[in-house]
Amino acid sequence: MLHAIVMAGGSGTRFWPWSRRRRPKQLLPLVGAQPILRATVERILPLVSGDRVWVVTGSETATAVRSLLPEVPAENVLAEPVGRDTAACAGYAAHAVLRLDPRAVCAMLPADHIIGQEERFRTAVAAGAAHVVERGGLLTFGIRPGRPETGYGYLELGSLESTVGDWSIHRLERFVEKPSLEVARRYVEEYDYLWNSGIFVWQAGELLDEVQRQLPALASGLERIAQALGGSDRDAALAEIYPRLPAISVDYGVMEGAANLWSIPVDFPWSDVGSWPALAELLSPDEGGNASRGRTVSVDSAGNLLFSDGPVVAVSGVDDLVIAATPDAVLVIPKEHAQRVKELVAKLEELGLDDVL
Amino acid sequence: MLHAIVMAGGSGTRFWPWSRRRRPKQLLPLVGAQPILRATVERILPLVSGDRVWVVTGSETATAVRSLLPEVPAENVLAEPVGRDTAACAGYAAHAVLRLDPRAVCAMLPADHIIGQEERFRTAVAAGAAHVVERGGLLTFGIRPGRPETGYGYLELGSLESTVGDWSIHRLERFVEKPSLEVARRYVEEYDYLWNSGIFVWQAGELLDEVQRQLPALASGLERIAQALGGSDRDAALAEIYPRLPAISVDYGVMEGAANLWSIPVDFPWSDVGSWPALAELLSPDEGGNASRGRTVSVDSAGNLLFSDGPVVAVSGVDDLVIAATPDAVLVIPKEHAQRVKELVAKLEELGLDDVL
Numbered sequence: 001m002l003h004a005i006v007m008a009g010g011s012g013t014r015f016w017p018w019s020r021r022r023r024p025k026q027l028l029p030l031v032g033a034q035p036i037l038r039a040t041v042e043r044i045l046p047l048v049s050g051d052r053v054w055v056v057t058g059s060e061t062a063t064a065v066r067s068l069l070p071e072v073p074a075e076n077v078l079a080e081p082v083g084r085d086t087a088a089c090a091g092y093a094a095h096a097v098l099r100l101d102p103r104a105v106c107a108m109l110p111a112d113h114i115i116g117q118e119e120r121f122r123t124a125v126a127a128g129a130a131h132v133v134e135r136g137g138l139l140t141f142g143i144r145p146g147r148p149e150t151g152y153g154y155l156e157l158g159s160l161e162s163t164v165g166d167w168s169i170h171r172l173e174r175f176v177e178k179p180s181l182e183v184a185r186r187y188v189e190e191y192d193y194l195w196n197s198g199i200f201v202w203q204a205g206e207l208l209d210e211v212q213r214q215l216p217a218l219a220s221g222l223e224r225i226a227q228a229l230g231g232s233d234r235d236a237a238l239a240e241i242y243p244r245l246p247a248i249s250v251d252y253g254v255m256e257g258a259a260n261l262w263s264i265p266v267d268f269p270w271s272d273v274g275s276w277p278a279l280a281e282l283l284s285p286d287e288g289g290n291a292s293r294g295r296t297v298s299v300d301s302a303g304n305l306l307f308s309d310g311p312v313v314a315v316s317g318v319d320d321l322v323i324a325a326t327p328d329a330v331l332v333i334p335k336e337h338a339q340r341v342k343e344l345v346a347k348l349e350e351l352g353l354d355d356v357l
Numbered sequence: 358m359l360h361a362i363v364m365a366g367g368s369g370t371r372f373w374p375w376s377r378r379r380r381p382k383q384l385l386p387l388v389g390a391q392p393i394l395r396a397t398v399e400r401i402l403p404l405v406s407g408d409r410v411w412v413v414t415g416s417e418t419a420t421a422v423r424s425l426l427p428e429v430p431a432e433n434v435l436a437e438p439v440g441r442d443t444a445a446c447a448g449y450a451a452h453a454v455l456r457l458d459p460r461a462v463c464a465m466l467p468a469d470h471i472i473g474q475e476e477r478f479r480t481a482v483a484a485g486a487a488h489v490v491e492r493g494g495l496l497t498f499g500i501r502p503g504r505p506e507t508g509y510g511y512l513e514l515g516s517l518e519s520t521v522g523d524w525s526i527h528r529l530e531r532f533v534e535k536p537s538l539e540v541a542r543r544y545v546e547e548y549d550y551l552w553n554s555g556i557f558v559w560q561a562g563e564l565l566d567e568v569q570r571q572l573p574a575l576a577s578g579l580e581r582i583a584q585a586l587g588g589s590d591r592d593a594a595l596a597e598i599y600p601r602l603p604a605i606s607v608d609y610g611v612m613e614g615a616a617n618l619w620s621i622p623v624d625f626p627w628s629d630v631g632s633w634p635a636l637a638e639l640l641s642p643d644e645g646g647n648a649s650r651g652r653t654v655s656v657d658s659a660g661n662l663l664f665s666d667g668p669v670v671a672v673s674g675v676d677d678l679v680i681a682a683t684p685d686a687v688l689v690i691p692k693e694h695a696q697r698v699k700e701l702v703a704k705l706e707e708l709g710l711d712d713v714l
Contacts, residue, residue, distance in 0.1 A: 312686040329669040330682045344671045
């Protein structure tokens with residue numbers, strides 16, 4: 001059976017001050033009225049019933065996640081004591097799923113992506129699942145690059161192997177590191193290079209076989225956790241073992257070294273909304289030429305993101321800034337350096353301003 | 358006897374969002390912990406006992422002013438139904454004072470100035486009061502220009518007439534309009550040109566004589582109000598007559614045309630804190646080179662005013678901005694255009710965002 005594993009870890013400092021430790025990005029209504037995690041789950045529910053939806057999230061947010069997702073059984077919300085990157089997350093989920101369904105196929109879904117044309121999205125996931133049941137291997141979805149993005153890893157497509165409905169399934173030739181701008185510009189022109197969406201499909205058992213083969217230390221830690229799942233010592237085992245699991249992404253740690261890799265090029269609208277400027281691009285500009293959300297007022301200002309989660313934001317004579325306000329914290333940073341918000345959050349931590357973290 | 362008339366009108370939009378309709382500039386703790394109005398009153402109390410201190414303020418703020426100033430009798434807080442500039446304010450106060458003290462001398466003190474060396478300030482006021490008792494006339498205090506300021510009116514000193522203690526009392530030759538930058542630079546070099554501080558001393562009766570002579574419409578309105586003072590129809594008379602008084606400043610309307618004018622050049626530290634950048638100049642820069650008040654954090658940013666009345670303000674990679682935050686409103690504006698905050702406030706009003714005005 002197909003299971004959806006929603007990866008909802010991540011501290012989400014990139015959306016500070018809107019995002020906080022206890023309100024990470026996936027719990028924010030980034031677009032529309034509901035938290036992006038809820039939108040992610042609703043998107044897959046027509047394909048995967050609630051009892052086969054799993055969410056891996058941090059201990060601090062597990063309670064909030066459970067109340068946000070009444071369709072998902074409470075025990076399907078897997079709390080990580082600490083985040084140990086996506087290989088540990090995927091392996092933990094695979095063990096949990098296999099206890100209930102030894103032939104489980106997993107669609108790994110980041111909780112914090114925006115996806116349009118949802119029915120097409122679901123047919124792509126279903127096509128991928130059907131393919132890995134038949135042919136085995138690990139399957140990725142690749143996004144046609146819409147711009148010469150240097151912040152993403154890319155996938156290089158190999159030969160076309162089959163088609164399922166609308167979708168063509170290719171060998172995945174290799175993972176490509178974040179490119180230079182020049183190379184990224186070339187990739188936009190070529191058919192064979194796609195953004196790595198971070199959405200994957202595989203059989204749970206096969207994923208664990210690859211972990212065993214490539215990351216034996218992770219595999220043995222996960223094995224000890226698996227033995228405790230369902231028992232009274234589960235939480236103690238997680239608390240003891242999980243923090244010491246190797247922290248490595250499933251892309252680098254498992255997929256790059258796997259023998260049997262597939263990719264489906266997809267064309268539905270997709271954004272990982274990875275930063276304040278990415279959110280700005282999802283908003284229609286106001287009459288002043290600013291992307292604006294919440295109560296904002298501008299005079300002689302353009303190209304800004306004016307974001308408010310409460311306070312009135314009023315600006316005059318400033319351009320190309322991110323200005324984001326909540327009742328207890330305000331961020332001002334040039335759009336082109338918006339990734340440096342992490343540095344500010346680190347400084348707030350250093351200064352002990354924990355009430356706004 | 359010497360009375361202190363504290364002029365505490367003014368809507369204070371220049372410090373929005375810190376200042377509001379119900380919390381104008383004079384009620385803010387601009388410097389130090391107490392509201393600037395309270396600091397103004399405490400500064401004069403060693404010279405003028407509380408029962409001879411009067412405050413003219415807006416109806417909306419009269420209650421707050423009374424509770425802020427327990428030393429001042431409640432009936433000495435004169436509420437203007439609407440502000441009608443300083444000639445009306447001075448005339449209204451003169452009538453009120455004369456009812457209790459027919460020989461009253463008034464020191465007119467703006468509620469929202471910062472003044473250092475307070476004992477020297479008081480000796481200057483006392484010297485001015487002694488002079489007008491002896492020689493009559495209207496007396497101003499002039500501030501030695503510390504910079505080529507084009508936003509102030511200037512005083513041109515005339516001949517030295519007398520000295521009282523440390524202070525020299527000159528004829529006031531004329532009032533000078535706000536100068537060009539070139540002219541203002543020259544004034545910094547010359548002895549004879551001083552900033553008009555807006556602090557005045559005169560006998561209440563003589564002020565009203567000048568109003569009668571130069572502004573008869575104002576005089577007759579004030580006369581009708583004076584007849585109602587102390588009676589049960591006082592509030593009705595104020596509500597009816599005050600809004601229709603001519604609105605003109607005491608500088609333009611009365612002093613420029615007065616025959617007998619004096620000025621004392623003073624050298625105590627003075628600031629009218631007329632804008633956000635003026636407040637920035639009163640703050641010591643933090644280690645990042647920003648003037649900062651409240652909880653603020655900066656990275657690679659310099660020359661900013663980072664002001665918070667609650668929220669944490671975090672900035673990265675921005676220079677020479679005013680960033681001012683309260684729990685319900687945030688302002689971002691370049692320092693050099695900070696006077697344009699009035700425009701933003703007007704726009705907020707137009708948009709009906711009254712809760713933050």
